[in-house]
Amino acid sequence: MSQKRILKDGTPLLKVEGLTKYFPVHSGVFSRVTDQVQAVDGVSFEVYPGETLGLVGESGCGKTTAARCVLRLIEPTSGQVQFDGEDIIGLGRTALRTMRQHMQIIFQDPYSSLNPRMSVGNIIGEPLRVHGLVKGKEYEQRIDELLERVGLAPDTRQRYPHEFSGGQRQRIGIARALALNPKFIVCDEAVSALDVSIQAQIINLLKALQEEFGMAYLFIAHDLNVVHHIADRVAVMYLGKVVEMAPVDELFMSPKHPYTQALIAANPIPDPDIGHDVVPLSGDVPSPLHPPTGCRFHTRCPQVMDQCRSLEPELNQSGEGREAHGVWCHLH
């Protein structure tokens, strides 16, 4: 499918360590905190400059929460996030606002991600104006340039979001994210809401933009084919934890974690002659309100052992830096 790119080692652009987000559950008359939803629990990963890290997992496994904690759109409960050598978690309001220029987000739903009362030109131009990056004539030029770059006609700038199709709106969203020349963009299920032909266009656009501007993506998705196509490395999440992380081809060729194996086996292959030899998973994802003890996957794991029920698995890693293949499983 995708050509494996040459992975170069270097210092990571983004370094996330032990990121945890518990959402308190309030109940009773005085709305005391009675429980906690463990949405993200001790997630660590790195994103290197110019690469794409795919983040996959079922709905509700904490992918989006993790990404939003990284951008500090949600305040994480604990953990470290370092961006370009700077500690994001400790930043004050003003410093954070400046920092936000370098990290942007593209959303899943192109219908709610654009302000319906603003023209396209204003939507794209607003970050430029607020951060005072360009002035006067340059401002107009920059907007035309951005629209051109994402494949929209320059005369779209006076129009309003409701006049566009889903794919075009997503292009507007991408132009807005590009406006500030960020080093890092979170693509939060950026193509999941689009139909397949448009998905391909948007993915290719994202790839082309990455080659041109060299920013890094954290690409959240549940479609494995999409991830295989765009990502350099992939992290697999299950119930708030990363269970396996590896370069994309290695992960798809030789998945180690039973959950990853099941995910990849469940992915439809466009060839009827190739049979499935892995039994599909049974049961549902347990509630993140009271996640299982030990390995969180043990309730559904086809190869469950005794120690899985009580002991949390440790990281087993081969390779270093970008080539590292890490798995959190007692089998390895």
Place this chain on the structure above:
Amino acid sequence: MGEAEKNRHNGSPDRAAQAVIYETPFDEFWRLFKRDRLAMVGLVVLVLLLFMAVAGKALTEWWVVFDPSTVNLVDKFKSPLSQVSTLVPVDTRPLLGVYILGTDELGRDVFARMLQGSFVSLSIGFIAVGISVFIGILLGGLAGYYGKLRLGIMTVDTLIMRFTDVMLCFPTFFLILTVVALLPPSIYNIMIVIGVTSWMGTARFVRAEFLALREQDFVVAAQAMGLPERRIIFLHMVPNAIAPVLVSATIGVATAILTESALSFLGFGVQPPFATWGNILSDGKGFIFDAPWLFFIPGLAILVVVLAFNLVGEGMREALNPKLRQR
């Protein structure tokens, strides 16, 4: 294929020609609003009323012919369209020598008094609603945006919304009566009192809208871009929350006019010699069989204006309803 899709496939020469058809949100609103005949009738009535109120203010202030406090006892209880008596001094005779809407028990021209009253009623309606919308947006917005902040034992949201509930518990009209009984009954006090007792609905609307908008991706995007909070609130959230507020404000003007009329009718409102529709009605009630126009003219005026505001409000609600879009 949508219009937008077509544009992309056309060559660049056609683009300029198609640049004309873009519809702003306001254009769309207006197109939908125009289809509602009753609302358009209401709007025409309101525009006429606005014109009349402004003209009336000017005429009654500066033109002695329209002075609503001129007393001509010889001409008392003249029915509408009757001729002026020859005993009336020439400079205070009504226009063309005809009392268009008759005279009252002191021989004052009802038409002039209605003109003066229309300005009073409208300004009370608009200013009272302006105050209530301002308070409503402020408190509702605070509760919606900063609701989760804790102040001591309770959150900002709890504090503001429970206060709103408390305000809603009072029977508004009696609250107004009490306040007006304590304060000197001037037109400004009445505006303020009506304003500060009618913001609760708006506050609830705005809070609900803000809670929904906060979760919308475009607001999250604005935060992610590092926009200042006031910009997010006033440029991204308020314009998207304003539609239901405008609708309720339009209907609120009607309610405020009714409240003012009721207060004036009971004698707590605007005091004589200032004429308002409420106190013209109140003065006329004693002569309902002898001079029915004194009663029916202000009554009908209130009815028509309140109806017009309600129709326009309903029309706006329909036109702003997202479910009716794209039709």
